[in-house]
Amino acid sequence: MKLSIAIFSLVVGMGSAQAADIKVIDADAKFPEGPFVENGILYFAQYGAGEIDKWDGKALTQLWSQKDSGANSVQRFGDGFIIAGYDIGTIILTDAAGKTKLTIDKDDEGNKLLGPNDIALDKHGGAYVSLSGPWETDPIVGKVVHVAADGTIKVVAKDIHYANGLVVSADGKTLYVNESEANRLIQFSIGDDGSLSDRKLFLRLYTLGEPPEAYPDGVKLGPDGNLYIGEYSAGRILVVDPATKKLVKKIDVPSAAAPNLAFSADGKTMYVTAVDDKSGAPYPGKVYAITNF
Template sequence: MTIVQNRNESRKGRLASRAGRPFIVAAALAGLLVWAPGAQAADAEVIDADARFPEGPVWHDGKLYYVEYGGHTVMSWDGQDSAVVWTLDGCGPAAVEPNGEGAFLVTCYDSNSLVKISSAGKTLQTYEKSESGIALIGPNDITPDGKGGFYVTTSGPWETAPIVGGVFHYGADGLIRQLADDLHYANGVALSPDGKTLYCSESYAGRIVQFTVQDDGSLADRREFVRLDRVMDDTTEEGLTPDGMEFDAEGNLYIGLYNRLGKILVVDAEGKFLRTLDVPSPYAPNLFFDPSGKFIYVTAVDDGDNAPYPGKVYKIGLD
């Protein structure tokens, strides 16, 4: 088995490999003692009931775009129906982001590449390394830098070691450079509303770190923003696992959780707990705000033990 195949198995087994751990066994016995959606779940509308490990939602040009890791596809939803935009076997996409040129960037976690595609679903260009030759190992999330470029996280394998997660920058000129390394499974990434601070979730460390964004787009002053088990009452034997993140109009940070809790965590600009939102599926790793600000779109997984990992995409009302 090649290195790439080993890495793919690590990704695909992220949920399944937990099945034998004490927490999951206890969850299976206790049922809703661990996952107990509340009133918020009643406001959830299912817009894709047959998604295959959906992730990375983003709103663009009147449509919701998202990926299916388990289906190797980029999808769109026009308010009525979902449709396949692009597919590539072996990609294992984790996020999609419009690039402002009528095209999109897709992180292919399984094939260790960043792919540029057209809005018509044509593969335009594939990147596997930075300009200095550093491999993109497990590309995961993307966020615009506000200047025509993008920050991209690379996670590395879903293992406790080695710690090889990083943050790369994809410039408007198409050049890729590494800005940060030594992150413990770098996952979700978000830029503060003022563009001065970049936030990155370290899934295996159970925390969010932040960086100061320099004038040239580089990153400095890495520090811890919030450790999830210090702000949430809910916990698991293996710790809380942050995934995707988005800021609301007030500057509060919404954090998707990759735990069997069916919740999204909301903290303020200082990292203080505000509330949680319930999701009618056990895993709620990614989210994006509707342009109206009245809803969030959540990509969620129902069955993490069996490929293609069925899940749903929700439109959930906000109070």
């Protein structure tokens, strides 16, 4: 067990001229990523450590680990969890205690999974998982796969320029996907069978006042109904109204990158996974708890 660290508060300016209260809950995270919150417990991946951890408000404990797995995201899946193993090209299903039950390393077309990255639950007990492809400008081979409740996998979208964070809309009809190397967010219509169609551009980050090279990473639906987009290119969360595609505000954290985030059940706390040093493994970073955002 990793004992809870000393918690301190910072005040960080925001694009809306508001101030946010920021507390560090893990000062020694190694490229934290892909979080979610359930029953007051924060679950998150540590890509640089190859593990999944949980924070109960007092202490950090390990749920799952596999050396060199590049664990990049975690979500509840049935009675257990679903984990994206980026470096080992594997989607892992576990039991409630975090013990591996099933590993998936190929899609329904027989191809290896290249860079399982982020996870978004559907409304039917399944999940969408982004397969990023190589972290470079070409080739463009990113995919989105759907994993059904029974572990059946199916490719539902192809040719995405580094598929990254993804989230299902509140009504369950739209899937938003960060196309990171194209510096934009795209959207799909979700069919009754989980299929995706009607691919469209949602927005490019430069239209929100970000530089052309701004790199969208994770994306989550906030308690206010807005989309919260984490940036790997900056320690910043962009808040966007999905109806108007307009910027609502920017939330900055004191780190070099803010790749992903999650919200408490009451919507009053936003947890941000952040990286301080992007120069090389294990990519030291922090996990923040932000209120008054």
